[in-house]
Amino acid sequence: MHILSVSLRLTGSLLALASLAAPAIARAQGAPQPLVPPVFSQPPASATTPAAAPSAPPPVVPTAPLPPVPLPKLSAAQTDFLRSWLAGGREQGLTARRASGPALSGDALARAALDRASALYRGRVDTADFLEVWALRPAQYDPLPGFVAAVQGDRLPQWTASLTPRYAGYEGLRAGLATYEGIRDSGGWPMLDAKSTPAAIRARLAIEDKTGTAGEPLTAALQRAQRRYGLNPTGLLDARTIAALNVPVDDRIAAIMANMERWRWLPRSLPVNRVQVNIAAAVLTVFEGDAPVTSMRAVTGSPGNETPMLVSNIHSIVVNPPWNVPASIAKRELWPKGRATLIRQGYRIVGTPETGERIVQPAGPNSALGRLKFDFDNPFAVYLHDTPARAKFASYDRLASHGCVRLEKPVSLAELMVQADPLLAGQVQALIDKGKTQRVQLPQQVAVYLLYWTAFASANGTMNFRADPYNWDRLLAEKIEASSRRAATIALASGN
Structure with missing residues (x-):
C-alpha cells in the first residue's frame, strides 16, 4: 500500500481520537520492515518440482535421541x-x-x-x-x-x-x-455518586490525573476524564462517568x-504500513511508516457477536457486494420473518428445501454491506465493509455488528489502497456508480490487524481506558x- 502521499486527513477531533484509541506502536528500536509479512504464506506446490526417477527407499538406520542440551x-x-x-x-x-x-x-x-x-x-x-x-x-x-x-x-x-x-x-x-x-x-x-460534592469529585479525579491546573473549572477536569474513558465529553458527572470513575x-x-x-x-x-482496528474502541487507524496518519470511526461486534482478534492481509475489494447471509444470522433474525416478508424486503432465497436454502441480499444502496467490502483470509468470515446505516458512527457506543467491521469512510480507505495502480487510482467512486458487482485485486496486499486494546498510555504517560465489552x-x-x-x-x- 503506497500511501506516502495520503490525501485523506481527518479533522483534529478524529486525529485526537486516533491518538487515544490506537495505542502507540512506534518501535523503540529496529529497522523498518516490509509492507506485508508472509502471514499466510504456503510452501511451494509439489507440482512445480520435477519428478525424480523412482528408486529404492534408503535403509532405515535407527538413531538414538539427541541428548538434552545441558x-x-x-x-x-x-x-x-x-x-x-x-x-x-x-x-x-x-x-x-x-x-x-x-x-x-x-x-x-x-x-x-x-x-x-x-x-x-x-x-x-x-x-x-x-x-x-x-x-x-x-x-x-x-x-x-x-x-x-x-x-x-x-x-x-x-x-x-x-x-x-x-x-x-x-x-x-x-x-x-x-x-x-x-x-x-x-x-x-x-x-462517587450523584450527590458527591465538587471537592470530592476533584479529589477523585486528581488521583488518576495530575495534569490539572489550579483554578481549573471542574467541567474541564471532567471532560479530560471522559476522554480518557472514551465517553462523550460533556463535562457533566452523568451516570456513565460515575460508573467509569x-x-x-x-x-x-x-x-x-x-x-x-x-x-x-x-x-x-509490525509492517510499517498497515490497517489496524481497535475492536474495543471501534476505531480504524491507517499506519504509514509506523505512525498513525489517518483514522475513522468503525462499528465492531456487539457482545455475543465478538469481532475476533486476528492478523491477515487485505487482498481485494468487492465493489457493490451482495450479502450472502450467514446461516446463523438467517436462522436467528431473518427466517422468523417469513418467506413472503423477506422477498418483499428485497432478499432472494437461493436453493431448494431439498438441497438447502440460503438467503442473499442483492447488491444495492440498501445492502447491509453497503458499496464496498474489504476481503482478507480468516476462519471467521469477517471483513471490513461499508454500511447504509450511518447514524451509529455519531455514537460513542459503536459495538453493534455481527462481528464484521463497518467503516465510516470506506471509499477513502479504498482509494488509499488502490492509488498505486494508475488504472484504479481515483476511480473507486466511478466503479461504485456503475452498479456492477466486481472484485478489485489490490496492487499490493495490505496488512490488517484486529486488536482489542482497552488500556493504553498517552504520550504524557496518562492512562486511558475503554470499556471491556x-x-x-x-x-x-x-x-x-x-x-x-x-x-x-x-x-x-x-x-x-
Whole structure:
C-alpha cells in the first residue's frame, strides 16, 4: 500500500481520537520492515518440482535421541541477578502482587528463568488456553540458545532486557501498571455518586490525573476524564462517568495486565504500513511508516457477536457486494420473518428445501454491506465493509455488528489502497456508480490487524481506558495469574 502521499486527513477531533484509541506502536528500536509479512504464506506446490526417477527407499538406520542440551552453570553473581529478575514479575504484569517463596538455585533457577523468558517474549498464557476468537497467535520461541550465550558471555542483564516487546505502547502500560499498583497499595479511590460534592469529585479525579491546573473549572477536569474513558465529553458527572470513575482499581490493573499480555502476542516488528482496528474502541487507524496518519470511526461486534482478534492481509475489494447471509444470522433474525416478508424486503432465497436454502441480499444502496467490502483470509468470515446505516458512527457506543467491521469512510480507505495502480487510482467512486458487482485485486496486499486494546498510555504517560465489552480483560488477567502460579509450582517442585 503506497500511501506516502495520503490525501485523506481527518479533522483534529478524529486525529485526537486516533491518538487515544490506537495505542502507540512506534518501535523503540529496529529497522523498518516490509509492507506485508508472509502471514499466510504456503510452501511451494509439489507440482512445480520435477519428478525424480523412482528408486529404492534408503535403509532405515535407527538413531538414538539427541541428548538434552545441558543447562549452563551459574556464577554467584548470575544467581543473584536472576533471583532479583524473577522477583520482578509484577512489574511486567505477570502477577498482580509480588510473590515470595524459597530462593531457587542451580538448574531449578535456570529453568525458572527460561520459563520467564518465554512468558515475556510470547506471552504468559499458553495458546491452548486461548479462546477461539483470540486468533492472534504468538510465534514460537526457544529461549535456551540465548540464555546459554548470555550466561557464557556474562550478559544476562542485556538478554533479559531484550525479551519484552520493544514498543512504546508496552512501555507505557508498564509505567501505568506501576502507577495503578501504587494507587491500590495506597488504598485505591473513593466511590462517587450523584450527590458527591465538587471537592470530592476533584479529589477523585486528581488521583488518576495530575495534569490539572489550579483554578481549573471542574467541567474541564471532567471532560479530560471522559476522554480518557472514551465517553462523550460533556463535562457533566452523568451516570456513565460515575460508573467509569467507580471501576475498582484492581479492575484497572487487570486491564493493564491483559493489554500487556496482548502486546506480547504481537510479532517483534509490525509492517510499517498497515490497517489496524481497535475492536474495543471501534476505531480504524491507517499506519504509514509506523505512525498513525489517518483514522475513522468503525462499528465492531456487539457482545455475543465478538469481532475476533486476528492478523491477515487485505487482498481485494468487492465493489457493490451482495450479502450472502450467514446461516446463523438467517436462522436467528431473518427466517422468523417469513418467506413472503423477506422477498418483499428485497432478499432472494437461493436453493431448494431439498438441497438447502440460503438467503442473499442483492447488491444495492440498501445492502447491509453497503458499496464496498474489504476481503482478507480468516476462519471467521469477517471483513471490513461499508454500511447504509450511518447514524451509529455519531455514537460513542459503536459495538453493534455481527462481528464484521463497518467503516465510516470506506471509499477513502479504498482509494488509499488502490492509488498505486494508475488504472484504479481515483476511480473507486466511478466503479461504485456503475452498479456492477466486481472484485478489485489490490496492487499490493495490505496488512490488517484486529486488536482489542482497552488500556493504553498517552504520550504524557496518562492512562486511558475503554470499556471491556467482551469481558476479556479480567478473564485474561486470571489466566495470566493461574499460569504464573503453575510455573512457580513447577519450579519449586523441580528442586534445587
